[in-house]
Amino acid sequence: xxxxxxxDVRFLMGNEAIGRGIIQAGCSVAAAYPGTPSSEILExxxxxxxxxxxxxxLEWSVNEKVAFEVAYGASLAGARSAAAMKMVGLNVASxxxxxxxxxxxxxxxxxxxxxxxxxxxxxxxxxxxFFAWWAKIPVLDxxxxxxxxxxxxxxxxxxxxxxxxxxxxxCLRVCHxxxxxxxxxxxDPVDVGPFKRNWTRWAAIPRYRLVLHGELNEKLAxxxxxxxxxxxxxxxxxxxxxxxxxxSGSVSSHVLDIVADDERLSCMNxxxxxxxxxxNAEALQQIVDAHEKTLVIEETQPVMELHLADRxxxxxxxxxxxxxxxxxxxxxxxxxxxKAVGFEPEVRQLPAIKPRKPTLCAGCPHRPxxxxxxxxxxxxxxxxxxxxxxxxxxxxxxxxxxCMGASVGMAGGLTRGPDSTGNTRxxxxxxxxxxxxxxxxxxxxxxxxxxxxxxxxxxxxxTAMTGGQPTPADDFLADGSPATRVDMETLVxxxxxxxxxxxxxxxxxxxxxxLERAKRYTYEDGLGVSVVVTRRPCVRAPNVxxxxxxxxxxxxxxxxxxCVKDLECPAIHYVKGEKRMAIDKDLCFGCGFCVRxxxxxxxxxxxxxx
Amino acid sequence: MTELVLCGRGGQGIVxxxxxxGEIAAGKGLDVxxxxxxGMAVRGGSINSHVRIGAFRSPLIRPGHADFLLSLxxxxxxxxxxxxxxxxxxxxxxxxxxxxxxxxxxxAGLARKFGRxxxxxxxxxxxxxxxxxxxxxxxxxxxxxxxxxxxQIRESNVRAxxxxxxxxxxxxxxxx
Numbered sequence: 203x204x205x206x207x208x209x210d211v212r213f214l215m216g217n218e219a220i221g222r223g224i225i226q227a228g229c230s231v232a233a234a235y236p237g238t239p240s241s242e243i244l245e246x247x248x249x250x251x252x253x254x255x256x257x258x259x260l261e262w263s264v265n266e267k268v269a270f271e272v273a274y275g276a277s278l279a280g281a282r283s284a285a286a287m288k289m290v291g292l293n294v295a296s297x298x299x300x301x302x303x304x305x306x307x308x309x310x311x312x313x314x315x316x317x318x319x320x321x322x323x324x325x326x327x328x329x330x331x332f333f334a335w336w337a338k339i340p341v342l343d344x345x346x347x348x349x350x351x352x353x354x355x356x357x358x359x360x361x362x363x364x365x366x367x368x369x370x371x372x373c374l375r376v377c378h379x380x381x382x383x384x385x386x387x388x389x390d391p392v393d394v395g396p397f398k399r400n401w402t403r404w405a406a407i408p409r410y411r412l413v414l415h416g417e418l419n420e421k422l423a424x425x426x427x428x429x430x431x432x433x434x435x436x437x438x439x440x441x442x443x444x445x446x447x448x449x450s451g452s453v454s455s456h457v458l459d460i461v462a463d464d465e466r467l468s469c470m471n472x473x474x475x476x477x478x479x480x481x482n483a484e485a486l487q488q489i490v491d492a493h494e495k496t497l498v499i500e501e502t503q504p505v506m507e508l509h510l511a512d513r514x515x516x517x518x519x520x521x522x523x524x525x526x527x528x529x530x531x532x533x534x535x536x537x538x539x540x541k542a543v544g545f546e547p548e549v550r551q552l553p554a555i556k557p558r559k560p561t562l563c564a565g566c567p568h569r570p571x572x573x574x575x576x577x578x579x580x581x582x583x584x585x586x587x588x589x590x591x592x593x594x595x596x597x598x599x600x601x602x603x604x605c606m607g608a609s610v611g612m613a614g615g616l617t618r619g620p621d622s623t624g625n626t627r628x629x630x631x632x633x634x635x636x637x638x639x640x641x642x643x644x645x646x647x648x649x650x651x652x653x654x655x656x657x658x659x660x661x662x663x664x665t666a667m668t669g670g671q672p673t674p675a676d677d678f679l680a681d682g683s684p685a686t687r688v689d690m691e692t693l694v695x696x697x698x699x700x701x702x703x704x705x706x707x708x709x710x711x712x713x714x715x716x717l718e719r720a721k722r723y724t725y726e727d728g729l730g731v732s733v734v735v736t737r738r739p740c741v742r743a744p745n746v747x748x749x750x751x752x753x754x755x756x757x758x759x760x761x762x763x764x765c766v767k768d769l770e771c772p773a774i775h776y777v778k779g780e781k782r783m784a785i786d787k788d789l790c791f792g793c794g795f796c797v798r799x800x801x802x803x804x805x806x807x808x809x810x811x812x
Numbered sequence: 813m814t815e816l817v818l819c820g821r822g823g824q825g826i827v828x829x830x831x832x833x834g835e836i837a838a839g840k841g842l843d844v845x846x847x848x849x850x851g852m853a854v855r856g857g858s859i860n861s862h863v864r865i866g867a868f869r870s871p872l873i874r875p876g877h878a879d880f881l882l883s884l885x886x887x888x889x890x891x892x893x894x895x896x897x898x899x900x901x902x903x904x905x906x907x908x909x910x911x912x913x914x915x916x917x918x919x920a921g922l923a924r925k926f927g928r929x930x931x932x933x934x935x936x937x938x939x940x941x942x943x944x945x946x947x948x949x950x951x952x953x954x955x956x957x958x959x960x961x962x963x964q965i966r967e968s969n970v971r972a973x974x975x976x977x978x979x980x981x982x983x984x985x986x987x988x
Contacts (some may be wrong), residue, residue: 213831213838215848238850323850346845346869379871380831381845382838455869532874550875555891558821560857669850772856788929 214383216347216376220314221246223354224284227310228389231259231276233269235639236668237288238323239377240316244286245669248681254388260680262671265606265639266291270298270313274367277311278404282358282392286314289330290605294640299367300337304414305403306365306421309394310358313339317373319502319529325588325605327527329503330371331450335479338418340425341369343451343478345458347381353476360429362394364421373501375452422480431477433485438462442469445543446493448486450475453501456532457539464536466545470497475506483509490516497523497542501530517542562593564773565748565791567738568660570707572599573769573799575629575658578717582627583616585609587641589633590667590740591660597770600631607632607640613655614648627725628655634690635665635673642697648731649698656720657699657733660707661690662740670743694733701732708738710798741791749792752808755783759804765796813866814947815873819892820884820905822849822856825933829882830861832937836948836956837865847871860892865947882940884919884933903940905932915943915980922975931972938976950977 214222221243224232234244244260251258259276263269266287276283287295292315299313315333318324334341342357344350350372361368402410426432434448438461447470449457454474461467473489475481478500486509490496498507498518507518517523524530524538537547562569572594575584586592586600587609594600602612613630632641637659645657665671672678674688694702701723705716713736720732739746755774761783765774773789774796776782785805797805816833820826827848837844845868849859862873878895886906896902905919919935934957941950957973960966 211838211841213834213844241850375847375871378848378850379845380834380848381871382834382843452870456872459868459870460874532870532872536874550894552875552894553890557858557891558856558888560822563856788924 209384210386211382211384213380214347214351214385215242215246215378215380216344216350216372217242217316217378218246218249219347219351219381219383220286220354220370220372221250222383222385223351224312225250225254225256225258226351226386226388227282227355227358228392229258229282229284229310229312229358230391231273231281231283232286233261233263233272233284234286235263235266235269235291236665236671237291237316238668239318239374240286240288240291240314241668241671242377243314243316244680245671251681256388257391262665262680264674266295267298270295270302273311273313274298274302274307277307277309279397280309280394282310282362284312284314287316288324289315289317289328289333290325291315292330292333294606296333296337299339302367303337303339304411304418305406306414306417307361307367308365308397309392310362311367312354312357312361312370313367314354314370314372316377317371317502319373322374322529327502329501329505330369331478331500331505332503334369334371335505338422339367339369339479340364340422340477341371341479342431342476344370344372344376345450345452345455345474347376347379348383350376351383351385356431358392360425360431362392364425366418366421371451373452375455425477426480426482429477432475432480432482434473434475434489436471437474438470438472440468440470440472443471444494445470446489446496447472447499447539448475448489448496448506449473449499450478450506451501453499453530453535456530456535457499460532460536460539464540467539467543469543470539478505481506481509483511486510487512495542497539499524499530499535499538502527559596560593561596561770561772562590563741563791564771564789565741565793566590567662567707567736567740568594569597569769569771570710570713570793570795571658571660571736572597572631573795574707574713574717575599575631576768578714578721579627579629579656582629585612585616585628585630587632587636589636589665591631591633594631597768606636607644610641610648610657611644613657614644614651614653617654630655630657632657632659633666634659634661634663634675635671637690638674638688642693645694645697645699645731652730654724654728655731656717656724657731658717659690659694659733659735661735661737662743663737664740664743666740666742670740690735694735699731699733701729702735703733704735704737706738707736708793708795710795748790749794751792751794752787753785753790753792753794753797753805754808755785756804756806758802759783760802762801764799764801765805769796769799771796813864813868814880815865815878816863816880816882816947817860817873817878817892817895818863818882818884819858819860819888821888822859824884825930826859826861826884829884829933829937830863832953832956833863833948836952837863839956840952843867845869845871858888858891860888880940880946882936884936901943901945903936903943905936915939917976917979919976922979923972926968926971926975928968931968934969934972935976935979938973938978939980941977942980
């Protein structure tokens with residue numbers, strides 16, 4: 203379809219389209235915590251706000267729980283509001299989210315949760331539609347960026363009509379897809395009137411919670427029967443019609459393209475469900491009953507499939523026809539569909555893929571910190587956390603990675619194993635943003651319980667992995683408006699830690715000495731938790747430039763590979779044919795840390811080296 | 813309908829290149845959908861992106877369906893070659909000479925000449941405009957790049973584009 207010339211068409215990422223939908227819907231408060239694949243939602247809102255000169259309030263909250271609570275407060279105050287996060291962030295926010303389903307909302311409240319089947323950049327493959335079912339919250343499941351924009355607007359309408367929060371759940375293939383999308387001018391910000399005291403709702407005790415639960419069930423039942431999104435929609439009419447495919451969300455787009463492209467699948471009618479919960483289970487069952495066989499293709503858990511009472515003629519996850527883990531990429535969907543209708547999918551010779559593994563950037567301040575931790579605390583258990591610094595695994599400096607903040611909480615337990623000889627040493631590493639997010643309560647806990655470990659807070663002054671969003675240590679908000687700095691050192695001391703040092707990780711000797719002092723304090727003198735903050739901005743931060751220094755490798759090099767294996771600098775590599783090491787000038791940041799760590803003192807300033 | 817796979821290492825500007833191609837298509841009133849890699853993989857890891865021009869809903873290309881593979885790093889080409897359809901075309905950043913079905917330009921070398929190896933992506937785009945069947949003409953691309961309001965970025969991108977385009981126009985082995 204060719205678009206009319208007059209329409210304002212942009213080539214938008216799914217997350218940008220969602221941001222646009224939020225602002226077009228008359229939303230006036232949005233809060234988020236960054237996390238792949240959701241981060242660009244609030245980032246795009248910052249740009250839309252600027253472009254449209256819109257009054258919307260935007261914040262990067264300290265974590266997802268707070269982001270949701272800010273949005274919920276704004277809804278009670280009469281605004282349309284939104285919170286955005288990745289699916290594991292929804293776990294963090296789950297406490298207020300489940301409670302809010304009972305209490306309900308005033309201004310429309312949309313919770314955008316980005317799922318990551320694969321997983322590509324996450325700890326789990328959890329399905330937020332399944333979470334929505336459990337939480338009794340309606341969920342819309344977009345298939346493309348353009349649809350995500352429309353659904354964001356629709357989510358606000360449904361939320362306000364029924365007085366419930368609504369989840370918009372894009373998968374990574376919608377979040378990070380880009381498409382030509384038509385944008386429209388925003389509606390005026392919605393105001394449903396100021397907060398009115400009503401403690402049986404907004405501060406309900408258990409007796410009233412029972413009443414509210416009943417109300418919620420009624421709202422969901424009404425949506426199921428009244429809203430078109432709860433019903434399967436025929437999106438592709440096959441020529442044979444002996445088969446039905448029921449699908450939703452981003453995987454529905456793969457299904458449609460494949461069925462439309464392959465004669466062998468012409469027997470299939472494709473039905474798409476826009477709101478997989480609360481879904482109209484009777485309408486779903488009617489589809490199944492009207493076809494010889496039905497294939498259910500949804501990501502990543504069997505939400506619609508489990509709503510079918512009679513699954514005797516249904517192929518899906520419950521029957522083992524759809525794999526129970528992994529992303530349903532198009533070639534896999536193609537195989538599943540062809541096998542279902544009795545064709546043997548052609549075997550494609552795929553190359554042995556050797557993907558390059560991600561590494562800490564050249565010049566990354568985490569690299570010297572990890573290097574020195576390994577040197578000073580050889581043989582210790584290294585608990586770590588979620589962020590760029592998880593890549594310390596490549597250096598052998600990360601042993602555990604569970605969830606946001608767990609480096610600190612787990613360190614309190616790792617020192618208390620039954621076979622502990624008293625010599626177990628634990629060094630926890632956590633980034634600054636992750637520390638603010640979920641590291642503070644476990645640090646208080648560790649001090650209070652006299653746990654014995656060294657905590658290194660790797661402070662690069664932003665949320666690096668997700669693209670450099672600000673932290674509470676910054677004096678500006680998401681859109682650049684002024685904010686109050688929360689000082690890291692004061693905060694750590696406030697948690698009860700008495701030994702706190704801040705050091706520049708580029709300063710080899712200062713770093714070594716600070717870690718030695720922490721080791722003495724915690725392990726030799728047995729005085730409890732010590733904290734070393736390694737502070738230097740991320741090399742990708744906007745104002746950080748490569749240092750104007752060049753290094754080269756002299757003939758003193760004996761090919762010990764320390765710089766490649768232990769320091770793991772991506773700018774240094776072995777030149778095969780010539781049996782020598784070389785520094786890649788395009789990559790080298792000029793930090794010079796390698797000069798100090800080379801055992802042969804072969805790395806020297808200056809010279810041409812590539 | 814044209815399907816393109818772009819590949820390279822994190823940091824080489826694959827996402828930027830994907831966006832340029834998508835914006836040019838959208839600007840011409842075509843339907844276009846693409847897919848990008850973000851997050852941890854971008855830290856120097858292997859990345860690729862898919863661009864589909866035409867009436868598609870899915871942003872992903874199945875193996876054996878791509879018309880073009882644009883590779884910014886020759887060591888990533890083999891990881892993505894399987895996306896090409898039979899007789900699909902490889903456009904590669906490499907100092908080596910062309911082979912049947914593979915057109916090469918030393919985009920990194922050309923970009924380094926004017927001081928910024930990061931411009932290798934735009935050099936490759938300029939070169940691609942000279943390949944038969946590539947969905948956009950040099951004018952399509954040039955007029956898009958010239959729209960950038962940031963003077964410095966616009967000027968260096970135009971320069972990089974012209975360098976790549978010029979390299980493609982020069983007769984090399986196996987091509988007219």
